[in-house]
Structure formats: C-alpha cells, structure tokens
Amino acid sequence: MGVGVGLTALRQGVILGSTALRRRLxxxxxxxxxxxxxxxxxxxxxxxxxxxxxxxxxxxxxxxxxxxxxxxxxxxxxxxxxxxxxxxxxxxxxxxxxxxxxxxxxxxxxxxxxxxxxxxxxxxxxxxxxxxxxxxxxxxxxxxxxxxxxxxxGKLVIRTAWGIEWKPFGQPRQKRPLHSVVLHAGVGEKIEQDVRAFLQRRQWYADRGIPYRRGYLLYGPPGSGKTSYIQALAGALSYDICLLNLSERGLTDDKLIHLFSNAPERSFILIEDVDAAFNRRVQTSEDGYQSAVTFSGFLNALDGVASGEERIVFMTTNHIDNLDPALIRPGRVDLRVLVDDASPSQVRTLFTRFYGGSEDIPPEDVARLAQELEVLTANEMRSGRRISMAALQGLFIRNGAKEAVESCQDLFVKR
Structure with a gap:
C-alpha cells in the first residue's frame, strides 16, 4: 500500500510539474x-x-x-x-x-x-x-x-458572396490599364475624378454628419464598356471588386445588409444588370426561383439605418427607364453616367490602338484607314445605325486592318 500511494503521488507530481514547466517554458x-x-x-x-x-x-x-x-x-x-x-x-x-x-x-x-x-x-x-x-x-x-x-x-481580386462572407472567386487577375477602355471623351475622366474626390473627403463627410458612401450608376446599351471600365478603374485605384448577385439562392434582406456592411476594405461592390433584378420589385432567377431579397430590403441595404459606411457601390443597367425612381434617387445613386455605343472618335481611337504599333502596316496606312472608319461610323449614325465597342473589339481581334474596315459595316445595327 505504501508503494502504491508513493507511485500515485509521484505520478501526480510529474503531471503537475510537467504542466507547470510547460506553462513556464x-x-x-x-x-x-x-x-x-x-x-x-x-x-x-x-x-x-x-x-x-x-x-x-x-x-x-x-x-x-x-x-x-x-x-x-x-x-x-x-x-x-x-x-x-x-x-x-x-x-x-x-x-x-x-x-x-x-x-x-x-x-x-x-x-x-x-x-x-x-x-x-x-x-x-x-x-x-x-x-x-x-x-x-x-x-x-x-x-x-x-x-x-x-x-x-499588380492583380485584381474578384470576390463573391458565400453566405454572409466575401470570398475570392478564382485566381487574382491581371489589372487592365485604364486607358485600354475607350469611352466617349470625358466620360471615364468624370467617373475617375469623382471617385478620387470622394476618397479624399472622408473628414469632410464626417464634419457634416453625412454618411461616407457613394453610389454610381452606369447605363447604356450592351457591350459599351460599363463593366470593363469598372474593372479597370478598380485596378487603377488598387481596389478589389465584390460581385453581388441578387438572384443567389438563400440571400435574404438580413444577409444582404450584412454583406453591404462588411465589405472588405478598398473594394467596390458591383451589381450588374440591376434593371433585371427589380424592374417589377420582384427578384426572380432564370429557373423560376424567387429570391428572398425584397425591393425595400435592397433600398435599406443601400442607405437605410443599418447600412454600412466607407462603401462604394457601382450598378450597371442596359435599360435605365425600367428602374424604379426610388432606386436611383440622390443618396442611393449619386452619379449617373451614360456609357453609349461607339462614336466616330472612339472607333478611330480603338482602331489606332489595335493596329498602330503593327509592323505589318505602315503608320500612314493606319491613319488613312482610321479616317475611313471614322467617316463610315459618322454616316451610319446619321441613318440611326450603331455599333458597340464589344463588337468592334471582336472584329479587330479576328481581322487585319484592311479586312476590319471592309467588313465593319455589317456590324452596325438599328437602335
């Protein structure tokens, strides 16, 4: 019995001693x-x-x-x-x-x-x-x-909503140079200057008791470069993009407000084709699933009592007339910008950037063909026919300079 008691005491002593030594060392x-x-x-x-x-x-x-x-x-x-x-x-x-x-x-x-x-x-x-x-x-x-x-x-991170968290979607992408997105003269500069001015006026908003958030709506026909410009602008400002799909299964008003309030730092919240989401104040996916996000819940997430601050929201639409006036009023959308189909100057600029540095065609030929394409675009626009920047880009990727000018007329459509 004495040996057993001694061994038990020794065992407990070793355990206590090792625990104390572990905590100490x-x-x-x-x-x-x-x-x-x-x-x-x-x-x-x-x-x-x-x-x-x-x-x-x-x-x-x-x-x-x-x-x-x-x-x-x-x-x-x-x-x-x-x-x-x-x-x-x-x-x-x-x-x-x-x-x-x-x-x-x-x-x-x-x-x-x-x-x-x-x-x-x-x-x-x-x-x-x-x-x-x-x-x-x-x-x-x-x-x-x-x-x-x-x-x-040097890369752009795209995040999507998983439940109430923002998680990276795929691998980080190479940033797109801002000048590579050709818009109407002054359009891109207007958006960039407004965003940069907002980022520098944090204290100005605080001193006046104004919620520090900004909303942008880019509207225009499909393929005009709305989303491309937002991606390029995010890369130029070293921001990420949080892509929000209002048709996601399981998304509710509470989850939406939480996502808006907990967006990662230095990121844009991007909502594409917002006209398809709430043109009738009902959010339904392609397979007939009706989202639990309500129109009033979406408005509260944008500027309600529970909405977060230090946030920049970009929305895009192809049909601004289908949007409810309550959605695009000041305070929810602070800047509306039309991103339209290609103008003659845009066509010329894009053509020069595609073929201007090519060794296969002399610079004087590039200038002449660009002039021809600019005149063609102007004539087509007078007759009510337009062409998107996406269609032009696809045409230039597939063809050489002369072939592109010759086949460009077929891409103009009546708007």
Missing amino acids: LVTLEVNNKDRAYEWFLAWLAHNSTTVSQQRVTGRWFRSHQLSVETAVEQRNNGSSSAVFRLVAGPGTHWFRYRGAWMQMKRERETRAMQLMSGTPWETVSLTTLSRDRDLFPRLLAEARDLAMKNQE
Missing part, C-alpha cells in the same frame, strides 16, 4: 479561420513545403503526412474554366522549423458545429514554441502577410 498562439491570418499562414506553409535541399538553404523545414487539398476554380466569360490545386497541412499535429526554432502546429477542425451562415466547420491552428522564441510569431505572420500581398500585387 512554452507559449502557444491560436489562429481561427475567421481571422484573415489563417489563410495567410496556410498559404505560407504550403509555399515553404519545398524540397529538403531548399529547406536547408532557407532555414525552414516542414514535412507532413496529413495533407488537405484546396481547389480554386475560375470560370471565364467564354464558358471555359480552370482549376488550381494547393496542398496544405491537414487536421492533426505537425512540426516545422522556422529561423532555427522548432514549432509545433496543431490544426483542429470542429465537425459537430458549423458556422451558422456559411456552413463551413470551425477550425483553429495552434502554434507552440519555446517562450524564448515568442518574438518569432509576429515575424512569421508578417512574412505570411507579405507573401499573400506579393501574390496579389
């Missing part, structure tokens, strides 16, 4: 999947899971037999798609070395409880190391952040 950092650093760290870990020789050079070492796959699918406008696979550390315990210090990583997934709105399981990553190396945590997170920012540098 070790430090743990916990990151949950609601924090942006969670994705940054997993991406950093996947990036540094290189060959053993590279790991020896960089001073980082990581190897795991428990992996998870993350798949990103990008759907293109022409119907094609591409998938990118990334292997990351799966749930379990992993060890890695960072700047000479060993760290233990535990990735835990709660399968019995899900996030209420998005339906994804709760996850946490816990990093444990010696207390003397606690200063490495901020350096590691900063390195992961810089890697994420570097991968997105």
